[in-house]
Amino acid sequence: MKRFTLWLVLALAVIGLDQWSKLAVLAHFAEYESLPVTGFFNLVLVYNPGAAFSFLAGHDGWQRWFFVTLAAVICSWLLRLIWLHRTEILQPAAFALVVGGAIGNVIDRLAHGKVVDFLDFYLGSYHWPAFNLADSAICLGVALMILAQLRESRRENQQKAKPQ
Secondary structure, eight states, X not given: OHHHHHHHHHHHHHHHHHHHHHHHHHHHOOTTOEEEOSSSEEXXXXXXXXSGGGTTTTSSSHHXXXXXXXXXXXXXXXXXXXXXXXXXXXXXXXXXXXXXHHHHHHHHHHHHSSEEXXXXXXXXXXXXXXXXXXXXXXXXXXXXXXXXXXXXXXXHHHHHHSOO
């Protein structure tokens, strides 16, 4: 139970940092207001009613509840996987990052009807779609899931290759 609790603390830390950062941006920026930080990065307040890369953003609001429901289902499944893999390191860390990020964005959908984004990276006139810390945690979590699967696959292949 102790290890499971540690993974939940990681998810809660992601939620806390994500919400804190969004509250700071909301307190200091008007929508579309931008603050240049470097030659490739701005802070900017934008809202995204859709999913990644504004997928489904142009619809009339049904997507809000679809994404809240989808996040609830996925988080429930990932919490079960955290429990099953609680003694490991990579897998439950990955799952906890995704859970924390997903819940951070669900909080936005429930509070604002859309997700608060504020990290704007660009090269010349090309801007990557703005995102937030929750999105970053989700991406890092997915990358760690892939890494864990690659490690497991390699370990299984090594076991099969050993002479009996």
